[in-house]
Amino acid sequence: MTPKSRLASSAVERYHRDGFLFPIPVLSPVEAGGLRRRLEAVEAEHGGALRGEIRHKPHLLFTWLADLVRHPAILDAVEDVLGPNLLAWSTSFFIKEARDPAYVSWHQDATYWGLSSPDVLTAWVAFTDATVENGAMRMVPGSHTGELEHRDTFAPHNLLSRGQEIAVEVDEARGVDVLLRAGEMSLHHVRMVHGSPANRSDNRRVGFAIRYIPTHVRQIAGEGDSALLVRGVDEYHHFAPEQPPAAWRRRRVRTTPRWWRGRRRSSTAAPGSSALGSDAPAPAPGRHFALSFTSS
């Protein structure tokens, strides 16, 4: 059974005070195990680690990830923080293999995403347990109130695309380990100072980061950004509407009454344009359906 995840008002207050919240149970262990197996099947099909375009917004490629970004338990919690009208702006896996030197330097997401408002959060969904040994994220409580200077390092084992890191001293002793069981998630604010060390364990650590924004947020760093409406209505149309994978659309059509289908189409219509990336380079418009692999 899917756990319930409406947040208590004290939990929402804690999120606003600390800038993060965990653990929030959103998937059953069986669901989490199923998602991990799906990921590993894709990895096997592609000869190992996810590379290239599959790494950017994979929820637009795979139905099981499209379902995950719209999972009611995840969206209920996100809605309690960001309100009822929600876009999934970006997704990516953060995977650390067993004994992997890969790490994530201390950083704030806000500094390189170009979004108009700090009303942005990440839901980090654990496909495996996240422990101190396997490199769970660490967060500095209350560090989300301002933006700090960053520098690009391009350090070889840094999982961030430019190895960006905070250019001033971070009080690491205040860092909190975000420990999760498979199927739980954490939420973190777009200005949260966070990072994660290498995996010293014999097991892989897999997290799926979903970046949610309310529909009023705009992209101010460039033209032509896009996002997927996952709950409510988009009355702003600041982002070109993205399409979920084809199989997902087919299933929705089968289960949705005819009168409602017409309403949905017209209420989400907006001018189309190309996509702008988050941490990864911008993909070419329409590339999602040019790739040749199974989408579910």
Ligand SMILES: O=C(O)CCC(=O)C(=O)O
């Ligand atoms: O998974 C990690 O270790 C880091 C993830 C991260 O930096 C993020 O989701 O913003």
